Amino acid sequence: MCRTLVTLMLATLGGYLAWLAAIPLPWMLGSMCLTGALAVAGRQVAVPGGLRSLFLAVLGVYLGSGVSSDLVQQLLDWRYSLALILLYVPLLTLIITLFYRYAGRFDWATAFYSAAPGALSFLILASQGSGADTRTVALLQSLRVFLLVMSAPLLASVLGGELLPEPIVHRSALSLADLGWLLGVNGAVILLLRRLQIPAAEMAGAALTTAVLYGSGLVQGSLHPLLLDAALVVLGASVGCRFMPLSWAQVRHQIGTGVAAFVLTMCIALGTAWLVQQLTRIDLVSAFLAFAPGGVGEMSLVALSLSLDATFVTAHNLVRIYLLILLITASQYLFARARAL
Known part of the structure; x- marks a missing residue:
């Protein structure tokens, strides 16, 4: 408990310093950088x-509140x-x-579980029974998330997005009745999804x-x-806490390879984004x-900070994550068979 409080205090300090420096998404990037360095x-x-998980649910409420009745x-x-x-998803995974x-x-x-684009915690757990080097998978996947969260706001700015100091949200008050609807219905749905073992429930x-x-008009504010x-x-x-004590002599090869793989991944993502724009x-x-x-949370927050359609970003990232989980589940069977031969 004490360690958690100290961590959150330091993370808040990092966010505040980033806010003073007018860095985009200061509370997330600042807290991530300081805790990651520690x-x-x-x-x-x-x-x-x-x-x-609690604050992921809070973020889900913010994302869902931006939906209108024309969602279909x-x-x-x-x-x-x-x-x-x-x-x-499968093409990017294969290339990396x-x-x-x-x-x-x-x-x-090790190559497969390090290359899969998302679901970090699930990947680390899945890699443990596959014969992969779990430490390498954790390092490379954490490095991917860290580099992407750090670079995504800057890349979005280069592509034409107008970065804002912090996400824009509606500031109209939420009534007690509406809050009751949100807490009651959300709590029941989340418990159901967790019981069904749905990822990112x-x-x-x-x-x-x-x-x-919000789309039905039952809740406003x-x-x-x-x-x-x-x-x-x-x-x-x-995100920052996922990093582990590193010895440069031990992991410089993994870090160098991971950075190169990240650059290749960004090139593929940008090429795909250009194709989507054309279609x-x-x-x-x-x-x-x-x-x-x-x-999902990190990319959605960047979309919020740019005042973009966070629903679009969230929907596509959720589809990517669930498709990836299906591929990983199938791969566990294949790797198990390979080890048995």
Whole structure:
């Protein structure tokens, strides 16, 4: 408990310093950088999974509250980009797996689990019974998330997005009756999804349920904006805490290979975003954030900070994550058979 409090205090300090420096998404990037630096230095920093899940649900409510009654038409408008995800995920995974296998000289299992674009915690757990080097997988996947969250706002700015100091949210007051609807229905849906062992249950459940409540007009207004700042701090700290004490002599090869793989991944994501822009009316920045292989929460927060359609970004990232989980589940069977031969 004491370690968690100290971690959150330091994360808040990092966010405040980033806010003073007018860095985009300051509460997330600042907290992530400071806790990440402490983790690499061997300091004991930690954010409990339960606390992260709670604020992922808060973030889901913010994302869902931006949905309007024309959501069905939006999904029809996104049919080409959503369909492209089905090709993009396995192709990107294959390319980066081959890169890690032949350029990084990792075994096939380590290369595959290090290359899969998303679901970091699930990947680390899945890799443990596959014969992969779990430490390498954790390092490379954490490095991918860290580099993407750090670079995504700057890349979005280069692509034409107007970065704002912090996400824009509706600041109209939420009535007690509406708050009761949000807490009751969201709580029930999240518990159901968790019982069904649905990945990202907190964010996906809250975003979907809130979207229905707001789209139907049953709920109006929004949560206090300070809750979003708190979610940014906790989410950023949870990413930074994933880093482990490093010896440069031991891991410089993994880091160098991981950075090169990240650059290749960004080139593929940008190329796919350009294709989406040509096929649809979606702007290049939104398309890039929708296909950038980061966490659902992180990419959605960047979209919020740019005052873009966060629903579009969230929907595509959720489809990517769930498709990836299906591929990983199938791969576990294949790697198990390979080890048995």
